[in-house]
Amino acid sequence: MKCRLPVSISIIVLIPYHQSVSPVHNQSTRRSIMGADPRTALISDSIRIIPDFPKAGIMFQDVTTILLDPVAFKHTVDMLHERYQGTKIDVVAGFEARGLIFGAPLAIALGCAFVPLRKPGKLPGDVLSADYVTEYSTDRIEMHVGAVRQGQRVLLVDDLIATGGTLRAGVELVQKAGGKVVEAACIIELPELKGREKLEGLPLFVLVEKEGL
Numbered sequence: 001m002k003c004r005l006p007v008s009i010s011i012i013v014l015i016p017y018h019q020s021v022s023p024v025h026n027q028s029t030r031r032s033i034m035g036a037d038p039r040t041a042l043i044s045d046s047i048r049i050i051p052d053f054p055k056a057g058i059m060f061q062d063v064t065t066i067l068l069d070p071v072a073f074k075h076t077v078d079m080l081h082e083r084y085q086g087t088k089i090d091v092v093a094g095f096e097a098r099g100l101i102f103g104a105p106l107a108i109a110l111g112c113a114f115v116p117l118r119k120p121g122k123l124p125g126d127v128l129s130a131d132y133v134t135e136y137s138t139d140r141i142e143m144h145v146g147a148v149r150q151g152q153r154v155l156l157v158d159d160l161i162a163t164g165g166t167l168r169a170g171v172e173l174v175q176k177a178g179g180k181v182v183e184a185a186c187i188i189e190l191p192e193l194k195g196r197e198k199l200e201g202l203p204l205f206v207l208v209e210k211e212g213l
């Protein structure tokens, strides 16, 4: 059964720049939008921010601290599952490295295939590839030939959208394979970097927005 997705909703959870830097977790300096799902507060608070990693000027959003809290990790996967259950998704495709962590349990919950999109030279079979530029690197992403088949409906999953270069390259890969990207889902959006614009109208679902610069 095909169901239409609701209009993409971003739940805005902002952390003031100077208060978001914490050696462990961000404490409750964020402002939640009225009516937002309370789980997003825990998820947002459990993201650690490391300034000047991997380069000076980058406020690195570290999702490994979500994984240290099983409740926050579960909320993250549950909220994505709730968004897509009832939608026809054949494949969840997750980006190396951090999109693999959230994409794989989501695919299990949805009962669909999981396809890893990997950095160059990591996949052993024949690959399709696409080049892209991120906030701090130039890279290539690869997918096994045959992993996505003609006409399949694909959900792209990553931890974060910054410039949108990575997700755009994922769309290119899926299209090369003859699949259709239904939506992209990320835990975090850095809206200042305007990554959404690079997606050219592809729906994007995010759980939290952060100030990234």
Ligand SMILES: O=P(O)(O)OC[C@H]1O[C@H](OP(=O)(O)OP(=O)(O)O)[C@H](O)[C@@H]1O
Residues within 6 Å of the ligand: 095, 096, 097, 098, 099, 133, 134, 135, 136, 137, 139, 158, 159, 160, 161, 162, 163, 164, 165, 166, 167, 195
């Ligand atoms: O929207 P963009 O500007 O393309 O940036 C987003 C991408 O950057 C990060 O990955 P990174 O390239 O650091 O790879 P890693 O997860 O392997 O560290 C992040 O996990 C996204 O995949």
Ligand SMILES: Nc1ncnc2[nH]cnc12
Residues within 6 Å of the ligand: 058, 059, 060, 061, 062, 134, 135, 136, 160, 162, 163, 190, 212
């Ligand atoms: N600020 C950031 N934090 C974590 N991952 C990123 N990928 C691109 N920009 C990033």
